[in-house]
Amino acid sequence: MSEPSSLPKVLVLLASYNGFPWLPDQINSILNQSGVDVELVISDDQSYDGSADLLHDYAGSESRITLLPSLKRYGSAGSNFYRLLQEVDIEGYEYVALADQDDIWLSNKLRNQIALIKQHQVDAVSSNVVAYWPDGQRALVDKAQPARKLDFLFESAGPGCTFLMTRQLVSKVKAVLKDPTLPASSVVLHDWLIYAICRSSGGKWWIDSRPTLRYRQHGRNVVGVNLGFRAWQNRFRLITNKWYRDEVSKLALIVRKLSDDPYIQSACNTLLGSGIINKLRLLQYMPQSRRNAVERLILTTMLMMHLY
Structure with a gap:
């Protein structure tokens, strides 16, 4: 044995x-x-x-x-x-x-x-x-x-x-x-x-x-x-057709239940809200949104252009 x-x-x-x-x-x-x-x-x-x-x-x-x-x-x-x-x-x-x-x-x-x-x-x-x-x-x-x-x-x-x-x-x-x-x-x-x-x-x-x-x-x-122009086109389409926003919303629902951090809770509530004012409120969370600085800038720009 x-x-x-x-x-x-x-x-x-x-x-x-x-x-x-x-x-x-x-x-x-x-x-x-x-x-x-x-x-x-x-x-x-x-x-x-x-x-x-x-x-x-x-x-x-x-x-x-x-x-x-x-x-x-x-x-x-x-x-x-x-x-x-x-x-x-x-x-x-x-x-x-x-x-x-x-x-x-x-x-x-x-x-x-x-x-x-x-x-x-x-x-x-x-x-x-x-x-x-x-x-x-x-x-x-x-x-x-x-x-x-x-x-x-x-x-x-x-x-x-x-x-x-x-x-x-x-x-x-x-x-x-x-x-x-x-x-x-x-x-x-x-x-x-x-x-x-x-x-x-x-x-x-x-x-x-x-x-x-x-x-x-x-x-x-x-x-x-x-990587490459075509890949960025695909990612852009996922954001503008609201697929990305829908996935973020699902994650926000889950995270809101799991986290006891007030800042994270507030971010989740804002992500799950609607309307132009609420989207503007999201801007305060963009500096903490993605690890890559260029991707943070792109996401912030799309949010300001109401594409997110």
Whole structure:
């Protein structure tokens, strides 16, 4: 009988959908993490490209992989991750990480992130990533600017595929997702929701400037990298068609219940209000809205132009 591992136990949750070309590289990079005892749970959203058979083969041959039953179509990465977060038992694990199907993790990702959690005494960490395209183009995606008082109401801590969380934080996320009075499961971006739950409930978060994975870019990315003119056009459209405002409003409803900070409560009430006067009141919160100074300026300008 083998001795129990003394290494930190990490549970990785992976949401997949038609990721056949990329899954082998990603799964291998997760299982080959150094300095940790890692297990992988996968929820496949009824793929039709051969991914389901591939994952069944992996789960059948590797004891560290569990494939959840494919019971229904979830329809989005966020909903698929919410399924994982709600259904998977996290007892016995010290940390929980999220994984996309199409990245490649650096071999020391989890080990270094655990060290950061201990060093900075935080509840979760995320990181910058190096995005790369099939033509060989590469770019650093920098999300490691200093946190703002309200940034979690307006953005995530970075790509969810970089997240490593303590078991205690994931337990909070589970509780919020199960609360029928909150619109948590309707928040489109699961990483944004998790970041907001952590920060608004008094948790601490660290964003590492060192990349932890290769962030593959292709035609099927759900969000992708916010680089280039076309990407900015897409973000502009999300703001002007009120998608962004609707998501911020959902987060404000959740945060208002979780936070006991008067300043945060006031910001949430203002975000949930309506009318021109109320929008003008929002201007006082813009300096604390996003970590990137240029993005704060753009959001403030769009608010003043009544485009938000």
